[in-house]
Amino acid sequence: MARIAVIGMGYTGLGTSIALAKRGHTVTCVDTNPEKVTLLSKGRSPLFEPGFSGEIAALSRRHRLIASIDTPAPVRDADIIFLSVGTPSQPDGSLDTTQLGAACLSVGEGLRGRRRQLVVVKSTVVPGTTESVVIPALESKSSLHAGDFGVCVNPEFLREGHALEDSLRPSHIVIGERDRASGNALLRIYAGFACPKVRTSVRIAEAVKYATNAFLATKVTFANELANICTRLGLDVDEVLRGMSLDPRINPRHLVPGVGFGGSCFPKDLRALVSLSRGVGYEPFLLTTTLSVNERQHMEAVRLLENELRPLSGKRVAILGLAFKGGTDDVRESKALAVASELLLRGAHVVGYDPKAAANFTKAFRGVEIAATVEDALRGSDACIIQAAWPEFSRLGPKQFALMQTPIVIDGRRTWTPRRVPKGIRYRRIG
Numbered sequence: 445m446a447r448i449a450v451i452g453m454g455y456t457g458l459g460t461s462i463a464l465a466k467r468g469h470t471v472t473c474v475d476t477n478p479e480k481v482t483l484l485s486k487g488r489s490p491l492f493e494p495g496f497s498g499e500i501a502a503l504s505r506r507h508r509l510i511a512s513i514d515t516p517a518p519v520r521d522a523d524i525i526f527l528s529v530g531t532p533s534q535p536d537g538s539l540d541t542t543q544l545g546a547a548c549l550s551v552g553e554g555l556r557g558r559r560r561q562l563v564v565v566k567s568t569v570v571p572g573t574t575e576s577v578v579i580p581a582l583e584s585k586s587s588l589h590a591g592d593f594g595v596c597v598n599p600e601f602l603r604e605g606h607a608l609e610d611s612l613r614p615s616h617i618v619i620g621e622r623d624r625a626s627g628n629a630l631l632r633i634y635a636g637f638a639c640p641k642v643r644t645s646v647r648i649a650e651a652v653k654y655a656t657n658a659f660l661a662t663k664v665t666f667a668n669e670l671a672n673i674c675t676r677l678g679l680d681v682d683e684v685l686r687g688m689s690l691d692p693r694i695n696p697r698h699l700v701p702g703v704g705f706g707g708s709c710f711p712k713d714l715r716a717l718v719s720l721s722r723g724v725g726y727e728p729f730l731l732t733t734t735l736s737v738n739e740r741q742h743m744e745a746v747r748l749l750e751n752e753l754r755p756l757s758g759k760r761v762a763i764l765g766l767a768f769k770g771g772t773d774d775v776r777e778s779k780a781l782a783v784a785s786e787l788l789l790r791g792a793h794v795v796g797y798d799p800k801a802a803a804n805f806t807k808a809f810r811g812v813e814i815a816a817t818v819e820d821a822l823r824g825s826d827a828c829i830i831q832a833a834w835p836e837f838s839r840l841g842p843k844q845f846a847l848m849q850t851p852i853v854i855d856g857r858r859t860w861t862p863r864r865v866p867k868g869i870r871y872r873r874i875g
């Protein structure tokens with residue numbers, strides 16, 4: 445069994461840590477955030493993700509998961525080091541490698557004097573980053589050369605809200621190897637994972653992640669654009685999509701209209717790819733359009749609301765679901781932020797509810813009253829917008845909607861099929 449250090453305890457780092465610890469490896473979970481390390485050292489999850497709490501508690505008790513705020517020491521003891529720190533956007537959209545660069549310097553310190561350890565980049569990085577940022581930082585602090593330590597790029601494809609199942613049973617594994625020995629070492633770690641695995645170069649592995657997210661985001665935007673057109677033509681976009689998806693070339697997943705995509709991946713990965721592309725002299729019109737359609741998509745929900753309730757000034761509007769989607773506490777680039785801003789601009793009183801993301805939302809945005817329960821959010825509201833698909837919203841019925849001043853429901857996430865829409869509400873949805 446290997447000794448592993450995972451650097452960065454976000455959704456990706458925790459998913460990787462749990463999956464590898466459950467395979468019998470000993471994993472040190474490293475983060476520079478003291479609160480996260482304290483929680484982890486008590487066997488508690490520092491973020492909400494279904495299944496994480498139980499797994500972290502059990503693995504910590506068996507000393508399979510160990511928390512550390514220090515990087516060099518656990519790196520010194522590790523056979524394999526996974527880098528899973530954040531790679532957000534810079535203001536111009538390009539990739540911000542600050543966290544990655546800093547983490548690599550600390551990892552480099554731990555590599556000093558050792559041989560044949562493997563460093564694996566799990567963070568999403570644009571093609572060329574491992575060569576231009578990761579390896580130079582590792583070399584500078586370790587006084588070694590790449591080759592003395594191995595390097596792989598192993599992009600992560602997990603979905604927040606399903607991070608545990610995706611980490612334990614990934615659909616596929618992409619291994620970008622700097623040399624054959626590095627790829628062999630990583631493949632040995634993944635030997636027990638029964639899924640297709642592809643071995644390729646470091647740059648191709650970096651690019652596969654962007655290609656995947658750019659394609660999926662474009663699919664979502666395609667569905668939204670089609671929905672917006674169908675609405676104005678008086679057509680049911682779901683019927684159009686159903687007919688279209690019968691074509692064996694078209695997979696219906698991600699072809700679901702709504703308020704647009706948010707989260708910590710699609711928007712920032714698209715922006716990074718656009719920036720990279722422009723840097724090499726190519727204007728990626730399709731990708732920039734995917735982004736700009738997405739940036740205005742939440743206005744469809746606001747438009748539907750205004751059609752019902754104009755003027756919005758003085759009206760009480762509930763936003764159900766503050767996370768960027770159901771099943772997570774992550775509010776990064778959540779459409780709830782954009783919707784709330786628009787409603788406040790129009791003078792509405794906005795009350796928000798989310799089963800898990802309320803605390804993160806409050807840190808990111810002011811001016812929204814936070815309700816403790818969905819009933820509290822609905823009580824006395826003139827309308828509500830369902831922004832994230834939490835299962836509890838699909839269980840809402842006439843009793844809860846009767847708490848509203850006027851039971852107007854704008855569904856941004858296809859909470860019910862048309863036949864299951866609760867009785868007694870005025871129901872509007874995108875598309």
Ligand SMILES: NC(=O)c1ccc[n+]([C@@H]2O[C@H](COP(=O)([O-])OP(=O)(O)OC[C@H]3O[C@@H](n4cnc5c(N)ncnc54)[C@H](O)[C@@H]3O)[C@@H](O)[C@H]2O)c1
Pocket residue numbers: 451452453454455456457474475476477480515528529530531543544546547548550566567568569600601602603604708709
């Ligand atoms: N969140 C997802 O669904 C997802 C899916 C696939 C890929 N990714 C990619 O994985 C990477 C991580 O994203 P995330 O959302 O899991 O992470 P995150 O942004 O939620 O967390 C990153 C963590 O890294 C820690 N960190 C920062 N600098 C550090 C350092 N020098 N040493 C140790 N820890 C440090 C931070 O404190 C934080 O806890 C990103 O590149 C992201 O694009 C994320």
